[in-house]
Amino acid sequence: MRFTKxxxxxxxxxxxxxxxxxxxxxxxxxxxxxxxxxxxxxLAIFSSVIHVGANPPLLGMLFRPVxxxxxxxxxxxxxxxxxxxxxxxxxxKAAHQTSARYEDxxxxxxxxxxxxxxxxxxxxxxxxxxxxxxxxxxVEEVEIKANGTLFMVGEIVELILPEGMIAADGYIDIEEAxxxxxxxxxxxxxxxxxxxxxxxxxxxxxxxx
Amino acid sequence: MRFTKxxxxxxxxxxxxxxxxxxxxxxxxxxxxxxxxxxxxxLAIFSSVIHVGANPPLLGMLFRPVxxxxxxxxxxxxxxxxxxxxxxxxxxKAAHQTSARYEDxxxxxxxxxxxxxxxxxxxxxxxxxxxxxxxxxxVEEVEIKANGTLFMVGEIVELILPEGMIAADGYIDIEEAxxxxxxxxxxxxxxxxxxxxxxxxxxxxxxxx
Numbered sequence: 001m002r003f004t005k006x007x008x009x010x011x012x013x014x015x016x017x018x019x020x021x022x023x024x025x026x027x028x029x030x031x032x033x034x035x036x037x038x039x040x041x042x043l044a045i046f047s048s049v050i051h052v053g054a055n056p057p058l059l060g061m062l063f064r065p066v067x068x069x070x071x072x073x074x075x076x077x078x079x080x081x082x083x084x085x086x087x088x089x090x091x092x093k094a095a096h097q098t099s100a101r102y103e104d105x106x107x108x109x110x111x112x113x114x115x116x117x118x119x120x121x122x123x124x125x126x127x128x129x130x131x132x133x134x135x136x137x138x139v140e141e142v143e144i145k146a147n148g149t150l151f152m153v154g155e156i157v158e159l160i161l162p163e164g165m166i167a168a169d170g171y172i173d174i175e176e177a178x179x180x181x182x183x184x185x186x187x188x189x190x191x192x193x194x195x196x197x198x199x200x201x202x203x204x205x206x207x208x209x
Numbered sequence: 210m211r212f213t214k215x216x217x218x219x220x221x222x223x224x225x226x227x228x229x230x231x232x233x234x235x236x237x238x239x240x241x242x243x244x245x246x247x248x249x250x251x252l253a254i255f256s257s258v259i260h261v262g263a264n265p266p267l268l269g270m271l272f273r274p275v276x277x278x279x280x281x282x283x284x285x286x287x288x289x290x291x292x293x294x295x296x297x298x299x300x301x302k303a304a305h306q307t308s309a310r311y312e313d314x315x316x317x318x319x320x321x322x323x324x325x326x327x328x329x330x331x332x333x334x335x336x337x338x339x340x341x342x343x344x345x346x347x348v349e350e351v352e353i354k355a356n357g358t359l360f361m362v363g364e365i366v367e368l369i370l371p372e373g374m375i376a377a378d379g380y381i382d383i384e385e386a387x388x389x390x391x392x393x394x395x396x397x398x399x400x401x402x403x404x405x406x407x408x409x410x411x412x413x414x415x416x417x418x
Contacts, residue, residue, distance in 0.1 A: 001372040018379030020263040023343050025295055026390035028234030048259045051354040054229040057217050062259060070378040086234055092403060093415055100409035142351040144362055147262040151360050153353055170227030171393045181235035181390045182378045187405045188396050191390055191398035195382050200309035206302055
């Protein structure tokens with residue numbers, strides 16, 4: 001089956017949104033925790049978080065301007081900090097529910113039944129139930145002119161996870177942690193490892209580690 | 210276990226790279242196909258592709274400047290087009306092997322045993338063995354000042370996939386397609402669906418679709 005750009009643009013809006021959200025492949029599943037300067041907490045699910053660099057440790061995420069994530073964006077700009085918390089199989093329904101448009105003043109933590117947890121000296125709330133938790137400070141944002149979205153970059157200031165989950169070479173076994181992957185807008189998946197593969201070299205094929 | 214930013218910066222380089230590459234969660238797995246103006250093909254695996262928008266249909270990906278992906282970048286800037294091809298369980302070892310530093314003039318297609326396939330009127334090569342194939346044109350790039358990486362945005366001009374894989378609402382069943390997810394730098398995973406969840410509303414909990 002083949003869609004040209006013109007055919008994509010002529011699709012019914014919901015169909016197009018589902019289709020185009022599926023073509024990138026599997027997505028990361030993170031809950032972003034923020035707080036207003038007055039101390040009101042906010043929690044929102046994001047599927048656009050990607051690795052930007054390891055030294056310094058940087059992550060990036062895409063914001064669409066007019067969405068339910070508006071409070072997340074405003075809180076990060078006001079306080080300079082946010083948290084990323086892996087969505088695991090145990091909390092994926094609660095995580096999805098954070099995308100509902102709750103009234104102003106309602107904390108998604110309370111509404112969906114997740115527990116805010118604070119690390120000493122860090123203003124933004126982590127999700128207690130999440131296995132892999134990252135605290136970040138805002139570094140920069142760049143605008144994508146083509147559609148007015150923003151790519152925001154944060155620097156890791158704190159990383160919290162269970163000890164037994166890190167391999168000798170630093171790899172975190174996020175499958176063992178129960179972390180889920182997202183496809184499209186609303187599909188949640190657990191994973192099964194095929195293999196970790198050795199560093200690729202031109203003169204030999206990769207082997208399972 | 211807890212790492213501060215200072216502790217992360219003092220880690221051994223390889224350990225830090227594995228660790229920080231794991232914290233974002235699962236990543237998409239795509240082969241990027243490009244061609245030089247002279248017609249020499251190039252193929253490189255990317256784990257940073259994300260959704261940017263559905264109307265117009267935009268995807269984005271991060272480039273580290275001094276990497277094996279240099280040829281991919283130069284080809285896109287020279288020709289204005291590239292392809293994204295899902296990595297499935299059938300080709301994940303060949304896909305990983307594209308990250309080896311082959312000599313100039315060697316096409317990764319031939320070196321790893323994947324087949325270039327061309328759509329009429331589109332210059333960049335697709336991967337014949339890939340189930341979900343997207344042809345894109347370069348739209349813009351923005352620099353991340355914090356580490357000199359580039360976030361590049363492309364617009365979908367063509368989408369090719371098997372007919373039976375699209376749900377009535379436009380969702381592509383990429384699990385059925387055998388698409389894999391990546392964690393860290395080198396771990397490949399198949400998936401098992403927990404559920405598609407209904408659109409979240411404040412007054413009720415999400416239900417499996």
